Amino acid sequence: MNFTKMHGLGNDFIVVAGEKELPANAAELAVQLCNRFFGIGADGLVYILPSEVADFRMRIINSDGSEAEQCGNAIRCVAKYVYDKGLTDRTTITIETLGAGAQEVQLQTEGGKVQTVRVDMGEPVLNGLQVPTTIDAEQVVSHPIEVDGKTFEFTAVSMGNPHCVIYVDDAVNFDLETWGPKLETHPLFPRKINVEFVTVKSRNHTDMRVWERGAGPTLACGTGACATVVSSVLNGLTDRTATVSLKGGDLLIEWNESDNHVYMTGPAAEVYSGTLS
Ligand SMILES: N[C@@H](CCC[C@H](N)C(=O)O)C(=O)O
Numbered sequence: 676m677n678f679t680k681m682h683g684l685g686n687d688f689i690v691v692a693g694e695k696e697l698p699a700n701a702a703e704l705a706v707q708l709c710n711r712f713f714g715i716g717a718d719g720l721v722y723i724l725p726s727e728v729a730d731f732r733m734r735i736i737n738s739d740g741s742e743a744e745q746c747g748n749a750i751r752c753v754a755k756y757v758y759d760k761g762l763t764d765r766t767t768i769t770i771e772t773l774g775a776g777a778q779e780v781q782l783q784t785e786g787g788k789v790q791t792v793r794v795d796m797g798e799p800v801l802n803g804l805q806v807p808t809t810i811d812a813e814q815v816v817s818h819p820i821e822v823d824g825k826t827f828e829f830t831a832v833s834m835g836n837p838h839c840v841i842y843v844d845d846a847v848n849f850d851l852e853t854w855g856p857k858l859e860t861h862p863l864f865p866r867k868i869n870v871e872f873v874t875v876k877s878r879n880h881t882d883m884r885v886w887e888r889g890a891g892p893t894l895a896c897g898t899g900a901c902a903t904v905v906s907s908v909l910n911g912l913t914d915r916t917a918t919v920s921l922k923g924g925d926l927l928i929e930w931n932e933s934d935n936h937v938y939m940t941g942p943a944a945e946v947y948s949g950t951l952s
Pocket residue numbers: 686737742743744745746747748749836837869887888889890893895896897898899
């Protein structure tokens with residue numbers, strides 16, 4: 676099996692292309708290969724597959740073997756992969772995802788080299804039951820959630836995959852390991868949830884740290900950055916365009932007023948390619 680190790684701001688993936696469908700043992704493979712001590716080590720296993728509705732199709736399995744509906748950092752890596760490996764020579768392509776349909780991706784190149792990737796991440800889903808949460812409301816904004824006697828307030832956003840955004844005084848030093856897993860598996864979230872801890876720095880800048888569903892603390896989360904800006908607009912805390920600073924670097928997020936789509940711009944990088952026997 677040939678693979679390429681890639682990352683988007685340190686959120687790292689084992690990327691596999693050439694298969695027609697996701698193998699039946701994909702969950703088991705993800706757990707083995709993503710293990711940082713006994714495997715290659717990654718936050719997720721990503722398959723690039725043929726699509727009937729877009730140029731390419733992507734499936735992503737988290738490091739615990741669960742499948743995610745969408746992944747913002749992986750979609751940028753997939754776009755860079757197909758361009759760099761000559762699977763397309765176009766700089767605007769579409770990539771089909773499980774949870775957010777076909778998305779348009781623009782590769783921003785200089786001298787034939789991919790610099791950044793801009794993705795139309797589609798419209799955010801705000802309806803409580805659709806995110807999904809157990810709350811039947813058109814929007815779930817600043818809703819209380821109790822964990823171990825401590826009450827947080829969260830805003831729920833789906834970008835194809837579910838997110839809960841919580842504002843804290845100091846996201847950079849927040850105790851992710853204690854609160855992340857308890858919020859991820861809280862009964863309010865029937866399919867579990869990705870948790871973003873956010874500190875607003877200005878109308879156009881936030882810090883964010885993420886506890887990812889199925890992967891734990893990662894250096895960056897593209898869909899989480901999109902959810903952060905959507906939530907911050909709904910809470911009146913930022914403008915519609917903002918930079919989200921993650922542990923692995925920055926993403927530029929724009930929630931466009933005219934089409935209601937969220938656009939994400941950021942880098943993607945290849946680390947190495949290998950063969951697994
Ligand atoms: N890191 C990703 C999100 C990956 C999937 C997530 N763990 C989930 O289960 O929804 C991103 O960059 O968006």
